[in-house]
Amino acid sequence: MFASSTVENYVKQLYLQQGGGERQVVAVGRLAAAMGVVPGTATAMMKTLSDAKLVDYEPRGGVQLSPSGEKLALHVLRRHRLLELFLVQTLGLDWAVVHDEADALEHAVSERVLEKIDELLGHPETDPHGDPIPSAQGSVHEPSRATLADCPKGVPMRVMRVTNQDASFLKFVKQHGLMPQDTVIVIDRETAAEAVTLRTGARKEFSLGSIAAGHVQVEPVALPSEGNAECQMPNAKLKNKK
Numbered sequence: 001m002f003a004s005s006t007v008e009n010y011v012k013q014l015y016l017q018q019g020g021g022e023r024q025v026v027a028v029g030r031l032a033a034a035m036g037v038v039p040g041t042a043t044a045m046m047k048t049l050s051d052a053k054l055v056d057y058e059p060r061g062g063v064q065l066s067p068s069g070e071k072l073a074l075h076v077l078r079r080h081r082l083l084e085l086f087l088v089q090t091l092g093l094d095w096a097v098v099h100d101e102a103d104a105l106e107h108a109v110s111e112r113v114l115e116k117i118d119e120l121l122g123h124p125e126t127d128p129h130g131d132p133i134p135s136a137q138g139s140v141h142e143p144s145r146a147t148l149a150d151c152p153k154g155v156p157m158r159v160m161r162v163t164n165q166d167a168s169f170l171k172f173v174k175q176h177g178l179m180p181q182d183t184v185i186v187i188d189r190e191t192a193a194e195a196v197t198l199r200t201g202a203r204k205e206f207s208l209g210s211i212a213a214g215h216v217q218v219e220p221v222a223l224p225s226e227g228n229a230e231c232q233m234p235n236a237k238l239k240n241k242k
Contacts, residue, residue: 005107008076010035010045011054014065015073020142023070025062074134079106079114081127081134086117088128095128095179096170129170130161130180130217148196148213153186157218164215176206178216 013034018024032042043059050057054069065073083102087093093101109117115136118124125141126132134140143160151157159182162173173179177200187205188197194210 003072006045007049007052007054008072008107009103010042010049011065011069011073012076012080014055014063015070015077018064020140023064025064027062031063071138074138074140076106077131077140078134078136079109081131082114082117082121082124083109084127084129085121085124085133089121096167096174098128099165099167126161126180128180129163129165130159131163145217145219148184148186148198148208148216148218149189149210150214151186151218153188155185156221157184157186158182158221159184159216160219161217162215163217164212169212169215173216176208177201177204183221184218 010031014026014031017026017031017034028042028046029039031046032039035042046055046057046063049055049069050063053066054072055063056066057063080102083105084095084098087098087101088095118136124133132141132143145160146152146157148157159178159180161180162170162178164170176198178184178198183201185199186196187199189195189210190197195207196210196213197205197207198213199205
């Protein structure tokens with residue numbers, strides 16, 4: 001079927017709701033909420049995408065992308081993330097606003113222009129938020145990392161990715177020194193208050209809610225020693241799509 005902008009938006013969002021390449025089954029109601037539509041609208045679209053072999057859909061059982069649907073989703077994400085980086089690095093837009101701009105442009109940019117953008121940017125691996133950019137061949141590197149909600153306390157960590165693309169959250173992150181490549185240390189966690197106390201590279205201390213902290217992925221600044229299992233990160237995963 002012809003991939004309209006609506007179809008592309010659905011498969012992209014479904015990929016994100018699945019947790020990347022994890023192929024998790026997603027409830028249609030959850031997908032509808034993410035898309036900002038009523039469940040009936042999302043259900044009708046899932047039936048259409050199922051007929052087109054882009055999703056595996058079971059009424060009342062949930063939905064997940066098929067291999068062809070995942071390939072399309074990665075293609076859309078490649079366009080989106082390259083455009084975000086282009087808008088920040090080349091046009092100088094703030095990283096808090098480029099998500100919506102890329103949403104609009106990703107459906108219009110041609111492959112010829114996209115590959116020129118990729119070449120101009122030096123074939124980058126991540127966008128301004130640290131999200132991995134799928135390759136032109138359809139592979140994407142999805143590292144498994146700790147977040148500020150569960151990483152070791154007292155260990156210098158480097159911010160690698162911010163997964164919440166809400167503009168207000170991104171502005172907060174930038175203001176408090178939590179952008180990718182910034183350094184941060186978790187000083188304490190208050191379980192009852194659901195808060196994390198952080199210290200940034202500028203030695204500024206502040207609190208962040210546990211849910212928000214879970215949107216900031218980190219890695220140790222220095223590689224952990226073999227005997228320090230607490231600081232070891234899970235192995236990265238490489239998803240290859242044909």
